Amino acid sequence: MYDRYQGLIFDMDGTILDTEPTHRKAWHEVLARYGMKFDETAIVSLNGSPTWRIAQAIIASHQTDLDPYYLAAEKTRAVEEMLLDSVRPLPLVEVVKSYHGRRPMAVGTGSEHRMAERLLRHLGLFQCFDVIVGADDVQRHKPEPDTFLRCAELINVAPENCVVFEDADFGIQAAIRANMAVVDVRKL
Template structure:
């Protein structure tokens, strides 16, 4: 089905790993300490964005005076503790295993690199990917095309010869801006 592509790029959270519920739980726990809350639908709409951008959105929604980078760091620290025990691969991992050795593959994620590398390694998935490009590897994360363009470059594949697997609007926008085809895994 993907024979016409020379490179495959996968988002991580919600695409190949069932980590989204744990991310939302971590947000609830961190925000509870500040007496803050978040609207789940508006945060889901930001899936794929770097954690600090989501933190900035939550702070604005709560009319709070906090540093978004500090709040993001707290959430990342908590989710780093929670995820290893809770996260499982999603069925799309079978596509990864099927294409391993046949095409170069990369992960392009809105998570930070430490978390992405830790999860992929712990679940025995890191070996399948030529590259892992995280939000802290690019100046302009999703919905900008930089994450996926860097994936293509590290794989040595022209962007127009790549396909991106995504579960978030920001990621789909980033793939389109990069000139790549995309598969919206929410519709599979």
């Protein structure tokens, strides 16, 4: 189905791995420590963003002066404690497995590189990918194209010959800005 593309690039959270419930639970847990609530509907528009950017939006909505990087680090620690036991692959993993060894493939995620690698190893998927580009590997994040452009560069495939699989508006915008084809997995 995707044979016309020379390179396949996958977002991770919500696209190939069902990590969203754990991320939400971690946000609720961490924010409760500060007497704040996690408004899931308000944060949906930030899906695909690095954790510090989501923390920044939460802090602004609560009109408090916490450090977004500190809050993001707390949330990341909370996720790490619970994620390995709760994460599950999503159906798109079948596409990953069917193209493994046939096309260069990358993960371009808003999660930190270390966390992405750890999750993919835990689920036995790490070896399917030639490259992982995490939020800490680029300076500009989705909706900017940098994550996906870096993926294409590292798998040595021109952007216009890549397809990106995404579940978030910011990621879809990033793929379009990178001049790549995009599959909105929410519509599969």
